[in-house]
Amino acid sequence: MEDIKKRIAFIKFWNGMFMIVGLLSTFVGLVLLFTLMADLMIDGFPRLSYRFFTSFPSRFPAEAGILSAWVGSFLLLLVTASAAIPLGVAAGIYLEEYAGKNWLTDIIEINIANLAGVPSIVYGLLALGLFVYFFKFGESTLTGGLALALLILPMVIMATREAIRAIPNSIREASYALGATKWQTVQSHIIPYSTGGILTGIIIGLSRAIGETAPIITVGALTFIAFLPTSPFSSEFPFISFKWLLDPFTVMPIQMFNWVSRPQHDFQLNAAAAGIVLMIMTLLMNGLAIYIRYRFRRKIKW
Amino acid sequence: MKKALGKRIKEGIIETTLFLSALSSVFITISIVAVLSYESFGFFKEVPLIEFLTGKEWTPLFAEPKFGILPLISGTLLTTSIALIVALPLGLTVAVYLSEYAPHRLKEVIKPILELLAAVPTVVYGYFALLFLTPILQKFIPDLSGFNALSPGIIMGIMIIPYVSSVSEDAMRAVPMHIREGSYAMGATKLQTAFKVVIPSAFSGIAAAFIIGISRAIGETMVVAIAAGGMPNLTANPLEPVQTLTAYIVAVSLGDVPHGTIEYKTIFAVGITLFLITLVFNIIGFWFRKRIREVY
Numbered sequence: 228m229e230d231i232k233k234r235i236a237f238i239k240f241w242n243g244m245f246m247i248v249g250l251l252s253t254f255v256g257l258v259l260l261f262t263l264m265a266d267l268m269i270d271g272f273p274r275l276s277y278r279f280f281t282s283f284p285s286r287f288p289a290e291a292g293i294l295s296a297w298v299g300s301f302l303l304l305l306v307t308a309s310a311a312i313p314l315g316v317a318a319g320i321y322l323e324e325y326a327g328k329n330w331l332t333d334i335i336e337i338n339i340a341n342l343a344g345v346p347s348i349v350y351g352l353l354a355l356g357l358f359v360y361f362f363k364f365g366e367s368t369l370t371g372g373l374a375l376a377l378l379i380l381p382m383v384i385m386a387t388r389e390a391i392r393a394i395p396n397s398i399r400e401a402s403y404a405l406g407a408t409k410w411q412t413v414q415s416h417i418i419p420y421s422t423g424g425i426l427t428g429i430i431i432g433l434s435r436a437i438g439e440t441a442p443i444i445t446v447g448a449l450t451f452i453a454f455l456p457t458s459p460f461s462s463e464f465p466f467i468s469f470k471w472l473l474d475p476f477t478v479m480p481i482q483m484f485n486w487v488s489r490p491q492h493d494f495q496l497n498a499a500a501a502g503i504v505l506m507i508m509t510l511l512m513n514g515l516a517i518y519i520r521y522r523f524r525r526k527i528k529w
Numbered sequence: 530m531k532k533a534l535g536k537r538i539k540e541g542i543i544e545t546t547l548f549l550s551a552l553s554s555v556f557i558t559i560s561i562v563a564v565l566s567y568e569s570f571g572f573f574k575e576v577p578l579i580e581f582l583t584g585k586e587w588t589p590l591f592a593e594p595k596f597g598i599l600p601l602i603s604g605t606l607l608t609t610s611i612a613l614i615v616a617l618p619l620g621l622t623v624a625v626y627l628s629e630y631a632p633h634r635l636k637e638v639i640k641p642i643l644e645l646l647a648a649v650p651t652v653v654y655g656y657f658a659l660l661f662l663t664p665i666l667q668k669f670i671p672d673l674s675g676f677n678a679l680s681p682g683i684i685m686g687i688m689i690i691p692y693v694s695s696v697s698e699d700a701m702r703a704v705p706m707h708i709r710e711g712s713y714a715m716g717a718t719k720l721q722t723a724f725k726v727v728i729p730s731a732f733s734g735i736a737a738a739f740i741i742g743i744s745r746a747i748g749e750t751m752v753v754a755i756a757a758g759g760m761p762n763l764t765a766n767p768l769e770p771v772q773t774l775t776a777y778i779v780a781v782s783l784g785d786v787p788h789g790t791i792e793y794k795t796i797f798a799v800g801i802t803l804f805l806i807t808l809v810f811n812i813i814g815f816w817f818r819k820r821i822r823e824v825y
Contacts, residue, residue: 238718238720238721239718241718241720242718242719242720242721245625245626245630245719245720245723246626246630246719248622249622249623249625249626249630249631250626250630250631252619252622252623252626253623253626253627253631253639253643255619255687256623256642256643256646256687256690256691257639257642257643259646259687260642260645260646260649262661263649263653263654263657263661266657266660266661267653267656270660313550314550314553315550317546317547317550317551318547318550318551318553318554320547321544321547321548321550321551322551325544325547325548326551334555335551335552335554335555337815338554338555338558339554340811340815341558341808341811341812341815342554342557342558344741344744344807344810344811344814345561345748345804345807345808345811346747346748346749346750346775346803346804346807347748347750348748348750348775348778348779348800348803349561349565349748349800349803349804349807350561351778351782352564352565352778352796352797352800353557353560353561353564353565355782356564356565356567356568356797357560357564360788361564377557380553380554380557381554384554408536408540409540409544410539410540410543410544431648434648435648437650438648438649438650438651438652438653439650439651440650440651440652440750440751441651441750441751441754441775441778441779444779444782444783445778445779445782445796447782447785480650480652480751483652483653483656484652484655484751484754484755487652487655487656487659487660487755488755495656495660498656499656502650502652502653502656505650505652505653506649506650506653509648509649509650510645510648513641513644513645513648517641
């Protein structure tokens with residue numbers, strides 16, 4: 228009897244221990260995230276000023292800023308979004324609403340799952356071989372943006388599919404019962420009802436694209452740019468110019484990488500400041516995505 | 530009647546467009562394989578495959594270049610192993626805690642926050658490894674060099690915790706409740722149920738999570754490019770600087786290599802090696818994940 232009681236106490240002790248260990252391990256990540264933020268803040272906060280955002284990179288750490296980097300990041304994101312969103316959403320709609328159960332669909336599905344696991348730097352090599360040298364886009368904003376678009380495409384497709392899958396069949400049947408065609412059903416029901424989920428996926432994908440460095444380095448982004456790309460607006464006809472697409476570029480993560488890799492301490496402070504800006508951008512975008520997911524989940528009850 | 534025909538044509542055009550979008554993903558894969566093999570074909574015309582796979586020195590930029598991939602592979606293995614030593618136990622513990630112990634509300638809050646760990650830009654993690662973790666480690670390990678495999682390995686491990694925990698947790702949640710209830714009815718604690726019943730039942734899902742973690746660690750680039758030192762070093766010592774497959778590609782790309790030279794081709798030869806290694810892991814992971822939908 229005593230023996231069994233001892234044994235039970237022993238087992239219960241370990242159960243309690245694990246609960247504590249589990250809770251601690253779960254918080255390890257949070258603590259680290261917090262430490263990371265705090266470390267960046269301490270090092271980089273004094274460098275964050277209006278001039279930091281409006282200056283070009285410079286040989287003198289105190290005068291260097293991130294103007295060309297954030298403009299480049301913004302333009303690149305524009306290209307990425309305009310390529311990845313239509314393509315990804317269309318592919319997702321096809322796979323959920325149109326595709327039959329056959330070998331071609333299977334291949335496409337397996338293929339998308341596999342693309343999601345390809346290391347990002349391989350996309351960089353693809354873009355280098357394909358866009359830079361085969362299509363001759365050069366080491367430009369267009370190439371960089373397309374490389375990132377390919378990278379986040381599987382994410383957008385998967386988010387679209389998941390959002391569409393959550394729509395119950397009764398909605399589709401009701402639409403068909405009124406004589407709507409497939410596209411009419413998709414256009415007026417499937418797309419509006421899945422917007423929340425799709426948007427969440429797109430924002431998370433774009434936030435990843437904004438922080439991605441490796442594929443952009445391989446396509447030859449410059450690390451030191453002291454000028455801005457051609458303005459998309461011109462005073463002459465046709466007023467909108469796309470020359471910036473073929474201009475050389477740099478982006479925030481590359482600017483930060485460049486500063487981290489320098490031995491001078493002052494440049495590393497700049498890196499920390501750029502890191503703060505990057506972290507705030509990704510955290511804001513992810514926060515927005517979580518909020519949208521939460522809102523839509525609460526609002527729609529099937 | 531005419532209107533119906535017009536409608537059918539419009540529907541057909543739309544369906545074809547959507548189909549082509551879905552098919553584009555297949556073209557991306559084909560172009561990856563085509564570009565990597567085309568460019569590395571030129572490399573293997575100059576460097577025999579045997580030398581590439583068995584050579585112990587990787588010095589492609591020297592006057593007398595040597596093209597043995599082993600130092601890069603060993604660097605990749607070393608950082609990946611360190612990352613896994615951190616990520617697998619922690620990730621699994623987090624998954625068990627979240628799926629078996631944590632109250633529902635806590636879980637709803639914790640999961641998205643944990644996912645933020647994977648969302649932090651990798652260059653920021655690199656900064657953290659080089660300028661925060663390495664100096665701290667140097668206080669404990671005096672002969673740790675400023676660039677080493679240990680510190681980026683640890684940081685990478687933390688980065689991939691969410692990948693491991695999220696998929697394992699999904700797999701554990703898929704284990705039906707009555708299996709747990711059977712275990713509780715026998716007088717088992719939550720811990721015993723988790724480790725002797727739930728984990729074995731969710732084995733294939735957890736294995737898939739581990740494989741995803743491995744594949745991520747192998748392909749991770751910026752953390753190692755910043756903090757590992759960039760020296761192709763055939764070593765198993767985590768205190769020394771190393772270079773990984775990915776970090777080599779970054780290092781060469783930064784130098785703006787002229788198109789068509791042997792240096793240019795090396796990054797594709799290294800790239801195809803990396804692609805094939807991760808492809809194998811992705812296929813194994815895919816196979817395990819398919820088995821999650823196992824019938825209990």
